[in-house]
Amino acid sequence: SGLVGEARLIFKNIEMKTMRIYSTMIDCLSRASAFDQAQELIDEYERNHSPESTMYS
Numbered sequence: 001s002g003l004v005g006e007a008r009l010i011f012k013n014i015e016m017k018t019m020r021i022y023s024t025m026i027d028c029l030s031r032a033s034a035f036d037q038a039q040e041l042i043d044e045y046e047r048n049h050s051p052e053s054t055m056y057s
Contacts, residue, residue, distance in 0.1 A: 004032045022054070023054050 004046035011017070011025045022045045042055050 004028060019052055026055055
């Protein structure tokens with residue numbers, strides 16, 4: 001949808017992404033049934049950080 005695309009663009013342009021920013025984008029993608037893309041973001045985050053349970057709930 002248009003709002004998800006807008007959220008992706010905003011996310012892409014954020015230089016210092018925090019866990020909260022990742023979690024918000026993952027939630028947005030999940031609500032839009034973009035589960036593969038949400039999982040990709042979880043994987044991206046976990047390449048450099050410890051897993052966060054909030055990303056799975």
